[in-house]
Amino acid sequence: MTEVRFTVNGAAQCAEVEPRLTLADMLREECGLTGTHLGCEHGVCGACTVLMDGLPVRGCLVFGVQAEGADIRTVEGLAAPDGTLNVLQRAFQAQHGLQCGFCTPGFLMLATWMLEQPGGVDEARLRDVLASNLCRCTGYQNILAAVRAAAQEMGVWKG
């Protein structure tokens, strides 16, 4: 077992894990943060996407021990402490960007990263980035619409 110290959504965490435990499993099983979902567990679907030191990673392709000293952000950190949804989450709700919701945490974290990048977002960039993850329900159009709407509301949409 290895001791790992890191932060999740700003809070310090410490876990004793086997090296083979993935970051996504560590978040779910050691931190109790089950918002991060695991679909394929081999890098294809992106449901497990979290931000590690500001970059989106497949949580199933990073080992928990590799998060030593890292700053992790998960879907649990998006809404305000009182549960008020943020701009992006509200856009998903308003545009029907989810049905079963399994893929949603991954898409939210992926889009969060994209929207925070300098330079703004245009249609090509939107499609290039969101093509990273899979959704089996929505047919993608409403996910694109939701992120587009959020980008507009945030003033980073470059049409």
Added chain:
Amino acid sequence: MKPASFAHHAPLTLEEALALLARHGEEARVLAGGQSLVPTMAFRMARPAVLVDINRIAALDHVTVEGSVLRIGALARHARFETPAVAGPLGALLARVAHHIAHPPLRLRGTFCGSLAHADPASEWCATALALEARMVLARADGLREVAAEDWFQGVFSTAMAPGEMLREVVLPLPAPAWRGGFAEFARRAGDFALAMAVVGLRLEGGVVRGARIALGGIGGQPVLAREAMALLESQPPSPALLEEAAATAARHCDPQEDLHAPAEYRRELVAVMVKRALRQAVSA
């Protein structure tokens, strides 16, 4: 879908990493971006007892021009190349190629050298390394050696690297001013592994083609040079008819494999089109 147990080491220096690789030999694997190794371990197709995680070795995180070469360190991620890593047509070609590798999160994590070490038959960087006459710099605890791209690939997921060695760097020669590059691939969906790809480099001197290199990827066990097509182009003016003929020659002489994604004959057709597109791109650059 959970990896088997292993011991994790995350050394801070290359020397420590090489000492670990020397000590553990065949039991150990380097962990770079993990974008190929971790899935392989999840499927239990790989069960290394020891992982030597190189992500904390800052000295390996470089892409630098030194004299007449571009040196690509073992921690240089794919995304590093999406904005040109070097001025001119080489940087432009690497940027175009990088954009076709997987998806943004994978490109932020996966490494150039990891692709060469993994040697997936459909790896964009592997075909690129072959077209650009890359040299692999292998380090081990007691020395260094270099392997040319043409001797590197030894079949599906197989390279000239031996246990105890690490791919420290890939070295790309900087091309002559008259050099141009081209790249084309075909995949069913954006970000998928390609069914066929062509990477081209050539010089246009006095209105004729010199030193053309055409590497094909995604069609068989390892990237290959389209030697007959390369010979056909030598010292010829790059007319549309010539490019067409070179593409047809590459397709005729290659040996595409059939798999569940595509029959061999379909891949052969794709090779002709990809070579033609890559050549057109190169001569019109």
